[in-house]
Amino acid sequence: MSENAIVARGVRKAYTRKKEVVKGLDLTVKRGAVYALLGCNGVGKTTSIRMITGQLAPDAGEISVLGLDPVKDAVKLRRKMAYVAEGQKLYDWMTIDDLIKFVKAFYPEWDDKVCAHLLKMFGLPRGVKLKDYSRGMYTKAALLGALCRDPDLLILDDPMLGLDTAARREFMSGVVDAIHEFDRTVIFSTHIIPEIEALSDYAGIMVDGRLTLEAPVDEIKASFREIRLPADAGDIPELPGIVSVRNTGEDKIVTVKGVESEMTAAFHQAGFRFFTVNAMSLEDVFLAVTAKKQESE
Amino acid sequence: MKPYQVLIWSEWRRMRGVFLATAGAMVLLYLTILILTMLRVHDIYSVAGLTFFVLPGLLACIGFGAFQSELKSQTDSFLLSLPVSRGKIFWYKYLFNLSLYFILTVLCCSLFIPLSFEGNPSFSVDSFINSPSIIFFTMYLSVHGMTFTAPLLQNSRGGKAGGWALALAFPALVIGIQAIVALCTRSELRWVGIVMFIIAAVLWLAALGLGYYLWTNYLAFKRNLMRPLFAAAGIAVLLSAILFTTAYINSGLDLASARRAARAAELELEPAPPLTPEAKADASRLQDSMQQYQSRLDAVKPKLPSQSWINEDKYSWLFGEDEPQLPLETMQQTATFILNEPKAIKFYADLVQVLNKPDCRFSDTCLTQKLAGMHYGKNLTGIAVIMNFLYDRAYVLELGGRTPEAFECLERMDKLGNAVDKYRSFHRDSTYWIKVAVSIGPDTMAGVKYYEKMLQKLSSMHPQFNDDTRVRMEIFDATFGIPQGPLKSFLESGAFLLRPRYRESIANLLRWQVAYKQLFEQAKMTKYTEISPVILKLDQIAPAIIPSSAYQIKGCYAPRIRIVTMQLYLALKIYKAKHGSFPDTLAKLAPEILPVIPLNPVTGENFGYHAAADGFSMEIEYPDSSISYSYHTWNKNPDSAVRAAAKAEAQVRPSPRNKRRGAPAPELTNTKEKIK
Numbered sequence: 001m002s003e004n005a006i007v008a009r010g011v012r013k014a015y016t017r018k019k020e021v022v023k024g025l026d027l028t029v030k031r032g033a034v035y036a037l038l039g040c041n042g043v044g045k046t047t048s049i050r051m052i053t054g055q056l057a058p059d060a061g062e063i064s065v066l067g068l069d070p071v072k073d074a075v076k077l078r079r080k081m082a083y084v085a086e087g088q089k090l091y092d093w094m095t096i097d098d099l100i101k102f103v104k105a106f107y108p109e110w111d112d113k114v115c116a117h118l119l120k121m122f123g124l125p126r127g128v129k130l131k132d133y134s135r136g137m138y139t140k141a142a143l144l145g146a147l148c149r150d151p152d153l154l155i156l157d158d159p160m161l162g163l164d165t166a167a168r169r170e171f172m173s174g175v176v177d178a179i180h181e182f183d184r185t186v187i188f189s190t191h192i193i194p195e196i197e198a199l200s201d202y203a204g205i206m207v208d209g210r211l212t213l214e215a216p217v218d219e220i221k222a223s224f225r226e227i228r229l230p231a232d233a234g235d236i237p238e239l240p241g242i243v244s245v246r247n248t249g250e251d252k253i254v255t256v257k258g259v260e261s262e263m264t265a266a267f268h269q270a271g272f273r274f275f276t277v278n279a280m281s282l283e284d285v286f287l288a289v290t291a292k293k294q295e296s297e
Numbered sequence: 298m299k300p301y302q303v304l305i306w307s308e309w310r311r312m313r314g315v316f317l318a319t320a321g322a323m324v325l326l327y328l329t330i331l332i333l334t335m336l337r338v339h340d341i342y343s344v345a346g347l348t349f350f351v352l353p354g355l356l357a358c359i360g361f362g363a364f365q366s367e368l369k370s371q372t373d374s375f376l377l378s379l380p381v382s383r384g385k386i387f388w389y390k391y392l393f394n395l396s397l398y399f400i401l402t403v404l405c406c407s408l409f410i411p412l413s414f415e416g417n418p419s420f421s422v423d424s425f426i427n428s429p430s431i432i433f434f435t436m437y438l439s440v441h442g443m444t445f446t447a448p449l450l451q452n453s454r455g456g457k458a459g460g461w462a463l464a465l466a467f468p469a470l471v472i473g474i475q476a477i478v479a480l481c482t483r484s485e486l487r488w489v490g491i492v493m494f495i496i497a498a499v500l501w502l503a504a505l506g507l508g509y510y511l512w513t514n515y516l517a518f519k520r521n522l523m524r525p526l527f528a529a530a531g532i533a534v535l536l537s538a539i540l541f542t543t544a545y546i547n548s549g550l551d552l553a554s555a556r557r558a559a560r561a562a563e564l565e566l567e568p569a570p571p572l573t574p575e576a577k578a579d580a581s582r583l584q585d586s587m588q589q590y591q592s593r594l595d596a597v598k599p600k601l602p603s604q605s606w607i608n609e610d611k612y613s614w615l616f617g618e619d620e621p622q623l624p625l626e627t628m629q630q631t632a633t634f635i636l637n638e639p640k641a642i643k644f645y646a647d648l649v650q651v652l653n654k655p656d657c658r659f660s661d662t663c664l665t666q667k668l669a670g671m672h673y674g675k676n677l678t679g680i681a682v683i684m685n686f687l688y689d690r691a692y693v694l695e696l697g698g699r700t701p702e703a704f705e706c707l708e709r710m711d712k713l714g715n716a717v718d719k720y721r722s723f724h725r726d727s728t729y730w731i732k733v734a735v736s737i738g739p740d741t742m743a744g745v746k747y748y749e750k751m752l753q754k755l756s757s758m759h760p761q762f763n764d765d766t767r768v769r770m771e772i773f774d775a776t777f778g779i780p781q782g783p784l785k786s787f788l789e790s791g792a793f794l795l796r797p798r799y800r801e802s803i804a805n806l807l808r809w810q811v812a813y814k815q816l817f818e819q820a821k822m823t824k825y826t827e828i829s830p831v832i833l834k835l836d837q838i839a840p841a842i843i844p845s846s847a848y849q850i851k852g853c854y855a856p857r858i859r860i861v862t863m864q865l866y867l868a869l870k871i872y873k874a875k876h877g878s879f880p881d882t883l884a885k886l887a888p889e890i891l892p893v894i895p896l897n898p899v900t901g902e903n904f905g906y907h908a909a910a911d912g913f914s915m916e917i918e919y920p921d922s923s924i925s926y927s928y929h930t931w932n933k934n935p936d937s938a939v940r941a942a943a944k945a946e947a948q949v950r951p952s953p954r955n956k957r958r959g960a961p962a963p964e965l966t967n968t969k970e971k972i973k
Contacts, residue, residue: 055377079380089371093310105303106379142375 004064005031005153005185006052011061013047021047023209025061029187034199036217037189038286039206045189046086048206049157052187053083066152079107082146086158086189088139092131096124096141100148107149115148135163136171143175153185160192168195193283203282205289213289217282224285226278227254227267233275239266244288255280255288300381301389308393311366316397320404327408364390364512383513865895865904869913879908 006029014020022044029035039045050056051063054070054077063070068077090099096119104110119126122140124133130141139159146154159175160168172195188196197217204214213220224243229236229252236245241258256263264277280288298306367373376386865883868890873879880886883906887894897904897917905916 053378055374075380075382078378083378085374085378087371088375090375091307091311091372092370101298102303102307103379105298105300106381 003031005029005033006063006065006187008048008052008063009061011048011051011058011063013044013051013056013059021209022051022058025206025209025211027204027211027214029185029202031185033201034186034188036193036196036200036203036282037187037206038191038193038203038282039189040191040290043206044209045191045206046157049083049155049187049189053081053155054078080151081153081155082149082151083155084139084142084146084157084159086161088142088159090130090138090142090145092129094130095128096126096130096144099130099141099145103145103149109150111148111150114150115144118144118147136166136168139163139171140175151184153187155187155189157189158191160190160195168192191286193286194281197282200282205286207290213285220285221280221282223257224280224288225256225260225263226280226284226288227256227263227275228252228278229254229272229275233272237270239263239270241266244291246288246291255285300379304381304386304389305393308390312394312397316401319401323401323405323408384509387509387512865891865915879913881908882906 006027008025008027011022011025011027012020013022025044025048027037027048037045037048047056051058052065052070054065054074057071065077066080068080070077091102094102100115122137122144124137124141124144130138133141143156143159146156160171163171186199188200190196200217202215203217203220204211206212215223231247231250231252233252236242236252236254239256241256241263243255243257245255246253260277267275367376377383865886868886869879872886872890875889883894883903894903896902907914
């Protein structure tokens with residue numbers, strides 16, 4: 001069995017001739033890892049996920065998910081994989097029990113104990129139609145349907161999209177625990193990073209249809225530093241490792257990638273005397289990486 | 298639960314609202330029509346056409362919902378995340394919705410088609426139900442509704458345009474299909490129909506394939522299929538136009554050839570088969586009776602104030618109002634004779650005796666077998682047609698025997714009769730003619746045109762031919778009189794109208810009946826044994842499936858019951874004349890008046906009979922278990938107390954037919970007064 005749950009190489013997808021959404025995606029997700037696929041709206045996250053789940057066929061490139069071809073072996077793959085789509089819609093006329101009955105029929109390995117446990121953990125009211133659930137509960141119901149079937153791979157495509165802050169917290173309060181307990185591969189596609197940072201083992205940042213950064217989260221956080229300079233500091237020379245430069249008005253913030261001591265030395269050599277070096281959160285790194293791209297455009 | 302069970306369950310939960318609403322609307326519509334008819338707001342039950350509006354409506358309701366609701370509510374991604382192939386989902390949805398559609402179709406047909414045959418169907422419903430193509434028609438439309446509409450409307454880019462394309466194509470296809478059916482079932486140019494049928498089948502398969510492709514590929518891959526869809530819609534419209542035009546042109550073809558066929562048919566007519574000595578004796582005896590009656594009638598005639606009295610509603614009970622009538626003249630003669638002349642009893646008894654002979658005995662099961670075996674098999678069309686025949690045509694078969702020739706006569710008679718109605722409506726509404734032309738096809742149309750010409754000639758010679766009722770009776774009569782020869786071309790041409798023989802109505806009827814019996818013997822009913830037990834029991838099963846068919850079955854018994862009760866009434870009248878009072882029991886009629894006491898053909902038991910001082914009442918049980926009480930008084934001054942008691946007893950279970958038919962029998966004493 002391969003150590004990678006998902007391998008994508010040179011994947012491309014265009015909806016029309018002029019509009020290519022995914023422009024050569026290379027992605028690797030290790031088995032058992034929680035992978036955060038990050039990116040702004042419209043960079044091709046959902047299209048990539050839909051290709052990984054077999055709902056879209058790629059125009060070029062190869063994808064292997066759990067050793068299977070997502071298009072040719074779609075049914076086999078769906079048996080091993082669970083997918084909660086962006087703004088997932090369920091049958092509104094169903095109650096949570098109806099939903100469980102419906103989904104359970106397709107999965108012989110459905111785990112009633114896990115189901116009961118998750119029902120309790122998520123606090124989903126029974127006997128109420130799904131259409132009467134709050135948005136957060138609705139998404140939890142979709143997640144419950146995905147988790148109880150004991151999949152080898154769980155893909156959550158921006159499940160928090162459209163949720164307000166309260167609903168997002170409500171959702172995350174249950175989901176974080178559930179994903180902690182779930183020891184299989186998880187892909188979490190989102191652009192709301194703080195909530196999933198602690199969960200994720202790996203992160204990949206998509207910019208304009210490509211994966212520009214893919215590494216373990218700890219490694220990302222270790223390799224990126226924020227150098228804060230006074231606003232009147234001179235122009236920043238083109239040093240190797242600089243990812244982006246921002247001017248906030250009060251400060252000039254330079255995001256650098258590399259070994260901290262080497263970068264500090266480089267800045268000293270360039271004539272900067274007063275600056276501070278800060279560690280960065282995953283969100284900061286994401287913003288810096290995506291900002292660079294935006295600047296270059 | 299298994300995956301397929303939950304898929305079907307979810308489909309049902311999603312579609313049940315539409316399904317129940319549609320079924321409810323249909324039943325409401327049915328009840329409305331029924332009530333309006335009972336209130337005499339409408340005199341004619343011509344609602345057959347409704348099926349043509351209701352069925353496509355159902356199609357739209359059911360077909361639209363199949364995929365569109367899934368896509369509209371965006372649950373498709375959830376469904377497609379489950380481990381079941383897209384193809385399976387497509388077929389589950391398709392077959393489930395198709396079955397819903399079929400259920401509604403059966404409901405629609407069972408409600409409206411029998412209802413429509415109560416009166417004059419003004420639409421070409423017979424062209425559909427007389428052909429297995431209704432199955433094809435249904436499937437074809439269903440497939441289109443579902444495969445086109447659903448995947449189109451869910452398309453986020455161009456769904457509206459696709460919907461418009463479909464909206465244009467849909468009615469065109471319906472018209473095209475009508476044309477196909479007309480050509481396939483009516484035209485002599487069968488190859489045209491066959492080609493069109495193949496085209497339609499290809500279209501259907503293409504539509505199904507397109508729907509499958511859309512669901513399994515397009516939704517996933519988001520390729521723009523608007524061009525092929527528009528092309529498909531365009532082709533559909535074009536083909537429909539071609540079909541329609543072809544049918545239209547064919548419908549008006551070749552009046553001259555019809556004339557030639559008529560002449561040829563006249564020449565080729567064969568003489569009637571020789572009569573057996575027994576049949577000769579029958580015919581001779583009956584003719585004697587008729588002659589005796591005729592001479593007495595001639596003596597009475599000048600005294601009659603007018604002929605209109607005989608048409609009054611109170612005499613309709615003698616012959617029934619919705620079974621094929623004997624020629625009016627014969628009816629008048631017979632009615633007058635029965636009412637006024639004791640000698641008529643003998644004539645009528647002879648008639649009944651002939652009808653009662655074992656190999657002429659009416660049997661609905663036998664009829665059902667024959668129809669099912671010969672024409673339609675076990676399908677739905679068969680049921681619908683059988684119900685129709687049982688109801689309306691039983692009497693004809695009763696009198697005409699159950700030979701292939703009789704059936705052919707009936708078929709042609711129906712065609713021509715309907716065609717005449719339709720052709721005549723042309724004069725009222727010119728747009729209607731197009732529908733007529735499409736629906737009745739060229740052969741019948743030519744026959745009708747020829748018939749109309751003949752009618753004009755005859756009308757110029759004999760003014761009485763302008764009477765529409767009479768015309769129909771002539772057709773009926775003439776059909777009876779022609780059991781031999783190249784019947785098909787002869788009847789199609791309408792040339793029989795020129796033959797003088799049709800005037801010898803009742804005599805011919807009896808003669809040919811005997812001849813039929815011989816043919817019947819020769820055939821030895823070999824075909825009947827080949828029918829499956831399901832069909833054998835159809836008359837019992839059908840009411841359970843289609844409640845309204847009980848009327849049809851009752852209808853086929855009604856003439857028989859009427860003949861038997863007529864026999865009893867007359868016998869009772871003779872008994873009263875001889876003994877001064879009615880007998881205590883029916884048994885007293887035998888052997889003095891009747892050789893044996895006839896039993897209720899439905900139950901096989903004696904009729905319920907209660908004598909009173911001034912009359913009697915009888916219980917007549919019908920096949921649907923409803924009991925009709927009839928009360929008769931034969932004196933000028935009936936005992937009002939007895940009459941009131943009998944009326945109170947007469948709790949007839951209401952049914953539409955009872956309501957129409959169940960008027961109390963006329964008081965014959967009053968009638969006599971009126972006549973005098």
